[in-house]
Amino acid sequence: MWFSYKGWGGCVTYIRKDWLDNLGLSIPTTWDEFYNVLYQFTFNDPDGNGEDDTRGYTDINGASQDWYNRAVMLNARVEIYYKNGKWIDGFTEPQMVDALGRLKKIYQEGLTDLNIINNTTFTARNRFINGDVGVITYWANHWARNLKERTHAISGVQAEIVPIPPLEGSRYIKRVAPLLVITDKASYPEIVFSNFIDRQYDKGRIQSLFTYGVEGYHWEVVDGETLFKINKNDPYTVPFTKAFVPPVSILNDWDQPMVLDKAVKPSIDIINNYSTQDRLLIGGEYFSQYYLEIEKETKPDIMNRIINNEISIEDGLELYKKLTKTLFLDKVLEELNE
Template identity: 30%
Template sequence: MKKSKKFLAVALAATMAVTALAGCKKDKNYAEQVDKITIMVDGTLFTLANGRDQFEARLEELMGVEVDIIQPDHSGYYDTVSQTFANPDTSTWPDVVLLGSTYYATYANSGVLADISDYYENSELKKSGRIINEGLIDGLYINDGLYGISPARGNGCITYVKKAWLDRCGLTAPTTYAEYIAMLDAFMKGDPDGNGVNGDTPYAVTSAGIVNAEAPYVNYLPEFFQDAYPDFYQKADGTWVDGFTEQAMIDAINRLTDAYAKGYLDPELVTNGTKDCRNKFFEDKCGVFTYWAGNWANTLATNLEAKGLDSELVNLEPIAEVGNYIERQATVWCVTSACENPEAVFNLFFGTMLDGADGQQLWTYGVEDVHWSTKAETNVINAGLETEKKYVSEEGQFHWKTNLETGAALYSKAHIDKLLAITTFADPAKDVGNADVNPRITASAKVFNENSVLAPVITSNDVMEQYQSGIMSLRIQLVSECVTNGLSVTDAMARYNAEVGTQVKAILDSLNK
């Protein structure tokens, strides 16, 4: 009897242990719970012409499930996203979607996104201790719910000044607004481009628009905006205010109007796209350009070199009145509420993307021998052209390969910018390009990282959703008219109050409730 009891007890214990382990295995094997993961992403991932198929195949291999990447045209990405989420047939929705900060707040507020807070809190990712910027994820919580994760910081813009222009005018990098304006004045009146003619500089600064349509709105002309912010933001005491009507904004508009009238600013800044600005900078039409920190520092310098110009750029530290550059809220990867098994998709997707090993390598560097390699080879850019350049690499040396689509540059990242990533590599060997970061990139990123603050948190509610886009359009229009079309700030503010004053009040009331 005793023997049989013992046997029964052992058998039961063994069964329990096996069942528990089996359960464990089942829970952990998320790949078996999902047939396919559809991912909607913009042009910040490799496009079809840039080896997206190879990326997708490698991702499928790592996640162990079929992956379908939906990648609309980059410029019309959010049009497609909006149309997708307007469709009541949720079977057409992706499981995972990449959203900008404004869209993240809006969609989180309206139930389009799945709350992943529990999955995150219990995830291996969180337990791993490799997250070096947990504050970024904490900032994504909305009403105690987490609806997405940013794998990297949002980055921001810093001001680049051509060193040769400064030298020719006998100047050093400005540290105050007065010095900054004196620099612009010297560029306009002197001979910064060294062509032997004084005062023939078309303009000193270029920019794509004055106030941008997307947050943080003022990142292309920080020296003029300084502490002004043309949107709703929360003050230190917790109250929400409309930054557009504050004195700081009025002062900023006056500074911009004055600079435009004096010819310091590109006269076509209202119709400029960012590509127009870059080309003008490369054509030596101006010496000051505020653009993205990090990788772009190298791209700008490389293009100046290709034009035969001096490529040394000064990464301007924010002038005293600016204090800090603004870091935009990062783009967020979200699981949609149409996803049938959000827990499994969360663990598969983020568990691979930020695994600190092969998955993170894929999202950071791309596919081996497609986007990067360690084989002995020569990569050529602009093949057959006057500007042809060869990059010879030895066996075992990490190097980026030539851009498959353009052939005009080498790749410099996949989706996650290594310098901005929120997680470290668990296996340092997988961080293949760690030693390859261009010093221009690190120098630019260093200035930005040491001198930036996160843009005000974007919020959303029903009242804001109704009025916000109309209000923002009017703000952009009024600033533009003041600076380039002679509208007075007083008239602009009067029109603003007359047209959207009640809407602004309704939003502020709803936020301060």
């Protein structure tokens, strides 16, 4: 089986700087400063409309995915991850107790979007775009421009959105890139590779096609500068950002024909300077059968019960240990570490 990376990605925390300015606040660098920002964004009318209609923070599915939750989890990892030469379950590490305490605190005090328990990426980012909340952790690529443009379309051009470095004690996470795969069922895998995958990195016409798309439809040259055209199918009437591979995620040393988007560059600089690279998980029979249930069902359910005060943090973590025995967590980790 052949693999090819499509490009990497990672998330950074975005904040409404105009709200900070309205309240005389600085960009937070520590958890205490961040908590104060969430409090002020919730109770002190940061958008100045005279209404009690804002909250500090939104998240995806109760902070159960490590890409999106760095500002609250800090040095804790919810998911199974690679550390010091082996795969471990971050949910069972000691620092998870304090991390769950932080999440529960801001949820119980009403500083968060109350839908964080069930949020998808779509619903969470729309709460940020609509001006319901002032902080979100989201993708450090063309979404830096998308968040800006879409928020401007709803809240006006005075809405200033900036990415910030991770809080003290934390790092952002680069995910493993999506893969193009040639299965072992292919009759001529070498031909598929050489004519489809390898040509995407030719530093010429084909890489331009996979990165920028079709001239005249996706992009055009204006006064000698290569620019994306407006995507007429986008309801926010914003330019295209990529064809298949994001221009910010090029894997070879191609001298790109288009200058990196100024709206995107700050987020890319931050993720490059303050991040940890995730690894690809490759398990076996137990991994295939139980991994998703552990990560996507068991952990979110327990976290949501904790922040809703249905069970204590200690009881929740004990319940997790009990449940994951029946889901063969030990076998899953054993397979990953073989």
